[in-house]
Amino acid sequence: MKKSKVFWGYIVLALVIYAVVQLLINSGTVNFYYENMLITICINIMLAVSLHLVIGITGQFSIGHAGFMAIGAYLSAIGTMKLEMPFITAILLGAVVAALAGLLVGIPSLRLKGDYLAIATLGFAEIIRIVFLNIDYVGGAAGLQIMRQSSWGYAFFAVVITILVIANFTKSRHGRACIAIREDEIAADAMGINTTYYKVVAFVIGSFFAGVAGAVYAHNFYIIQPTTFGFLKSFDILILVVLGGLGSLSGSVLAAIFLTVVTTYLQGFPETRMIIYSLVLIIVMLYRPTGLLGTKEITDVFKFGKKGGSKL
Amino acid sequence: MSETLLKVDNLGITFGGLKAVQKVNMHLDRGELIGLIGPNGAGKTTTFNMLTGVYTPTEGAIVFNGTSIAGLDPYKVTRGGISRTFQNIRLFKELSVLDNVKVANHGLAKHNLLSSIFRLPTHFKGEAKMERESLSFLKIFGLDIYKDELAKNLPYGMQRRLEIARALAAGPRLLLLDEPAAGMNPQETRDLMELIAFIRKEFDLTILLIEHDMHLVMGICERIYVLDHGQLIADGTPTEIRNNPKVIEAYLGEEVTE
Numbered sequence: 001m002k003k004s005k006v007f008w009g010y011i012v013l014a015l016v017i018y019a020v021v022q023l024l025i026n027s028g029t030v031n032f033y034y035e036n037m038l039i040t041i042c043i044n045i046m047l048a049v050s051l052h053l054v055i056g057i058t059g060q061f062s063i064g065h066a067g068f069m070a071i072g073a074y075l076s077a078i079g080t081m082k083l084e085m086p087f088i089t090a091i092l093l094g095a096v097v098a099a100l101a102g103l104l105v106g107i108p109s110l111r112l113k114g115d116y117l118a119i120a121t122l123g124f125a126e127i128i129r130i131v132f133l134n135i136d137y138v139g140g141a142a143g144l145q146i147m148r149q150s151s152w153g154y155a156f157f158a159v160v161i162t163i164l165v166i167a168n169f170t171k172s173r174h175g176r177a178c179i180a181i182r183e184d185e186i187a188a189d190a191m192g193i194n195t196t197y198y199k200v201v202a203f204v205i206g207s208f209f210a211g212v213a214g215a216v217y218a219h220n221f222y223i224i225q226p227t228t229f230g231f232l233k234s235f236d237i238l239i240l241v242v243l244g245g246l247g248s249l250s251g252s253v254l255a256a257i258f259l260t261v262v263t264t265y266l267q268g269f270p271e272t273r274m275i276i277y278s279l280v281l282i283i284v285m286l287y288r289p290t291g292l293l294g295t296k297e298i299t300d301v302f303k304f305g306k307k308g309g310s311k312l
Numbered sequence: 313m314s315e316t317l318l319k320v321d322n323l324g325i326t327f328g329g330l331k332a333v334q335k336v337n338m339h340l341d342r343g344e345l346i347g348l349i350g351p352n353g354a355g356k357t358t359t360f361n362m363l364t365g366v367y368t369p370t371e372g373a374i375v376f377n378g379t380s381i382a383g384l385d386p387y388k389v390t391r392g393g394i395s396r397t398f399q400n401i402r403l404f405k406e407l408s409v410l411d412n413v414k415v416a417n418h419g420l421a422k423h424n425l426l427s428s429i430f431r432l433p434t435h436f437k438g439e440a441k442m443e444r445e446s447l448s449f450l451k452i453f454g455l456d457i458y459k460d461e462l463a464k465n466l467p468y469g470m471q472r473r474l475e476i477a478r479a480l481a482a483g484p485r486l487l488l489l490d491e492p493a494a495g496m497n498p499q500e501t502r503d504l505m506e507l508i509a510f511i512r513k514e515f516d517l518t519i520l521l522i523e524h525d526m527h528l529v530m531g532i533c534e535r536i537y538v539l540d541h542g543q544l545i546a547d548g549t550p551t552e553i554r555n556n557p558k559v560i561e562a563y564l565g566e567e568v569t570e
Contacts, residue, residue: 172428180415183404192390192419192482
């Protein structure tokens with residue numbers, strides 16, 4: 001039962017990280033500014049990891065992730081602000097509806113491949129955004145006011161669950177089926193894998209956690225507006241996945257942390273912010289063309305003397 | 313004694329106006345090892361693609377084990393008991409050798425999505441079973457020493473073997489081999505022939521193979537079908553095929569008339 005030991009090891013590590021940071025927050029060492037940065041990091045990790053499942057693992061080039069984030073954000077906001085649900089229930093509501101939307105979008109569009117799929121998902125995300133823009137119930141273009149309920153605790157445990165579920169999925173026959181689709185769809189089909197089913201499953205799980213991220217995001221900033229969830233947001237998430245290394249979960253996590261920290265510090269230089277940000281991206285891609293970690297996982301570093309076989 | 317496993321009746325497919333394959337009739341009895349030969353572009357791989365569901369035939373019927381499978385999705389055909397290899401190797405390059413085989417073993421595993429996500433005992437049991445079975449296939453093909461290597465890093469001959477091992481892991485009753493010996497040297501081809509004979513007996517397989525290496529085809533096949541220009545021009549035992557004037561014509565060209 002070595003595997004379950006590793007699993008509990010990670011759980012303990014997560015609890016320790018949580019407790020330490022929580023203590024620092026309580027003692028005031030980590031002020032509101034930094035707590036906010038930590039929550040943003042958590043949100044970005046969730047977005048990156050959930051898109052990593054769709055693009056990095058299953059190989060389906062979707063660039064409409066912000067759409068599902070928007071659904072999570074709006075539905076959870078409706079839950080807390082209009083229906084007076086507890087925050088947890090609202091998060092679940094947002095995530096489930098985002099997953100349903102993923103199912104609805106995924107079934108027709110995942111028949112497409114490559115560029116065509118990218119354009120279709122981009123289109124769907126815009127549709128979602130424009131729908132929210134035109135519903136007065138959620139404030140239309142003016143946005144929806146929200147009470148801040150997200151905290152380090154919520155954000156962190158949402159991240160832990162996201163990573164656990166997606167890592168567990170990846171390291172099973174189901175995840176292997178998805179990787180096979182990424183590697184060679186025709187061969188995967190010929191080996192008895194229901195390719196449509198697995199593409200949709202990966203898409204739905206990805207949308208679910210994008211919804212969770214959206215819900216946490218919505219309750220961290222006092223207002224949400226449809227413009228936040230435009231296609232630029234989708235590209236931001238895509239950048240995290242590509243920068244981390246397509247196919248690497250820990251890469252996505254690292255990239256999310258790295259870029260969030262960079263963006264946060266760059267807020268002090270509003271004029272040159274985007275120039276520096278772009279330069280950072282270009283430099284990373286020049287020196288690490290396959291992303292920060294390539295297809296490797298950070299855990300591989302500790303497996304000495306083992307060749308190849310980076311995944312699973 | 314002989315029990316028909318696969319019956320192909322008047323099979324044909326047209327791409328646009330091109331009749332790629334037409335009026336092909338075949339029948340395979342259980343346990344047979346049959347060859348499918350023909351010059352380049354004769355429609356052999358197209359026939360394979362129809363048998364495995366990649367193409368939907370425009371006419372005719374394919375009956376496997378008593379059920380019609382023409383036009384079924386490839387994964388359903390594979391689950392039904394037909395698996396294949398590819399002429400131009402299509403391994404999952406970035407996956408390890410062991411994982412390549414595990415992917416094919418997927419259809420035989422039972423543990424579901426939720427058990428994997430929540431790491432229930434059924435997940436561990438199911439994965440352990442897959443690991444055991446996949447390793448046993450690798451052993452047969454002498455690939456177990458490479459199990460953690462990425463498939464793309466294997467030498468060419470080993471990649472061909474891995475393709476067969478992978479096809480076998482899907483649990484087929486009928487195995488379709490598309491040029492399994494392509495690019496191999498004579499020694500590798502001989503080893504491969506022995507291996508094919510072995511797995512056929514061991515797994516009670518029926519095998520249909522496309523091959524250009526006449527030595528291999530004549531050596532191990534019990535019957536041979538010959539395709540030319542999308543049509544079946546001959547079938548029979550290797551000796552019959554060797555002396556069939558139509559076959560000689562297809563391969564060597566028409567005799568010059570005065």
